[in-house]
Amino acid sequence: xxxxxxFMASRAPVAQTARAVLIGRYGDVPPEExxxxxxxxxxxxxxxxxxxxxxxxxxxxxxxxxxxxxxxxTYAESDLRLRLAVAEEAEINPLSMKAxxxxxxxxxALALNxxxxxxxxxxxxxxxITVDGRLRMQALxxxxxxxxxxxxxxxxNYSAHGPILPIGADVLALTAVAAFRPRRWRGALLPKxxxxxxxxxxxxxxxxxxxxxxxxxxxxxxxxxxxxxxxIHKILFDPGHGxxxxxxxxxxx
Numbered sequence: 001x002x003x004x005x006x007f008m009a010s011r012a013p014v015a016q017t018a019r020a021v022l023i024g025r026y027g028d029v030p031p032e033e034x035x036x037x038x039x040x041x042x043x044x045x046x047x048x049x050x051x052x053x054x055x056x057x058x059x060x061x062x063x064x065x066x067x068x069x070x071x072x073x074t075y076a077e078s079d080l081r082l083r084l085a086v087a088e089e090a091e092i093n094p095l096s097m098k099a100x101x102x103x104x105x106x107x108x109a110l111a112l113n114x115x116x117x118x119x120x121x122x123x124x125x126x127x128x129i130t131v132d133g134r135l136r137m138q139a140l141x142x143x144x145x146x147x148x149x150x151x152x153x154x155x156x157n158y159s160a161h162g163p164i165l166p167i168g169a170d171v172l173a174l175t176a177v178a179a180f181r182p183r184r185w186r187g188a189l190l191p192k193x194x195x196x197x198x199x200x201x202x203x204x205x206x207x208x209x210x211x212x213x214x215x216x217x218x219x220x221x222x223x224x225x226x227x228x229x230x231x232i233h234k235i236l237f238d239p240g241h242g243x244x245x246x247x248x249x250x251x252x253x
Contacts, residue, residue, distance in 0.1 A: 001085040006034035006058070008049050010041030015065040021077060034058045036084050036236065040075075042066020043155075047112055047213050050233045054110075059089060059234035070154060073238050087236035090167055090244070092151045093192075096228040099210045099220045102203055107220075109212035112233065113152025115225045116177070117198050118144035120207035120218060124180055127208070128199040131190060139201060140185065143178035144208075147196055147225050154250050162187055164251050167244045172196075172227065198223045 005026050009019035018040050031037050031053055039049040039062040046062045053060060061084055064072035073083075094110040101107065109115075119125040119142075127145055129137040148157035150165035153173055158164060162175030172194065175187040190196065199222050200208045209218045 001081050002035035003081075004029045004033055004035045005080075005084075006031040006037045008037060008039050008045075008052075010045040010048075010066060012041065012065065015040045015045070018063070018065050018075065018077075022080065025077065026080060031056055031058065036061055038063065038080075039072075040065045041072075043071045044214065046071040046235075050112055050235070051110065051213070054094075054231055054233060059236050061087060061236040071151075071235065073236075073241065083238060084236065086239055088239055090151075090235045090237065092149065092167070092233050092235065093227050093229050094231055094233065095147065095149060095172075095212075095225055097210065097212050098224045099217050100222040101217070102219045102221045107210075107217045109215060109217070110228065110231065111152075111212040112149065113155045113213050114146045114148040114157055115223070116144055116146035116156060116211045117200075117208050117220070117223060118177070118211060120209045123206040125208045126201040126206050128201055129174075130197040130199070132195050136188075137185075139181070140176060140179060141181040142176050145174065145176050145187075145198065147190075148173040148175065149227070158250075163189065165189075166248070192227050193229075195224060195226045197225075 007019045009015040037058050037060045062072035063075040094112045097109045097115045099107045124141050127140045150167045153165040157175050160175050160177045162173045170192040171189045179185050203221050209216050210220045210223050
């Protein structure tokens with residue numbers, strides 16, 4: 001049964017209050033010393049916590065003190081150590097993004113949900129798509145396109161009419177956002193180890209930004225994305241409410 005717990009909370013007053021209450025009951029240690037890191041907030045804060053603690057061995061257990069809680073468990077103050085002892089663990093790999101800007105500089109980022117390319121102005125984006133060195137689409141005219149992990153497939157990807165992916169699936173979802181040409185193209189399923197490259201066509205006329213889990217990088221000319229197997233995030237869920245079950249249930253709601 002885990003003994004040393006680290007509590008991290010979003011800035012929301014309800015999350016900060018919950019953190020104070022839980023520390024009073026269970027104590028608190030730095031994340032580097034914890035058996036389990038407990039994140040209090042919504043899905044956005046859970047992503048922040050996973051990014052911030054990716055070099056630490058402790059798994060992360062989220063309790064919902066935010067608006068959306070797909071990655072979170074139900075909040076309760078009692079029997080926390082017992083819940084942690086029987087929790088189910090899910091392992092996910094992030095996406096690694098390398099963006100080359102119009103001025104030649106590069107930006108790198110990791111994303112647990114998705115990397116999205118989005119139009120930056122009034123003109124539609126015009127994207128060329130290459131997969132593992134093979135040109136697959138000469139020109140996609142759209143509001144944007146995204147590459148999503150199974151864990152992120154119920155987020156922006158699903159809102160853009162992309163597929164929900166089982167957490168254990170070795171595939172990524174490539175989904176168009178408001179495609180204009182080809183109008184009926186809905187995207188593709190790609191192997192998890194695929195290297196996906198987006199080249200921005202007419203970038204001066206049709207500027208594009210890249211977004212990795214909510215962090216934006218403007219004026220990109222080229223973006224390369226692939227899964228990063230060397231980084232493993234461990235997330236804990238209450239029994240019967242794991243990520244696999246949630247992904248399946250989401251498809252029947």
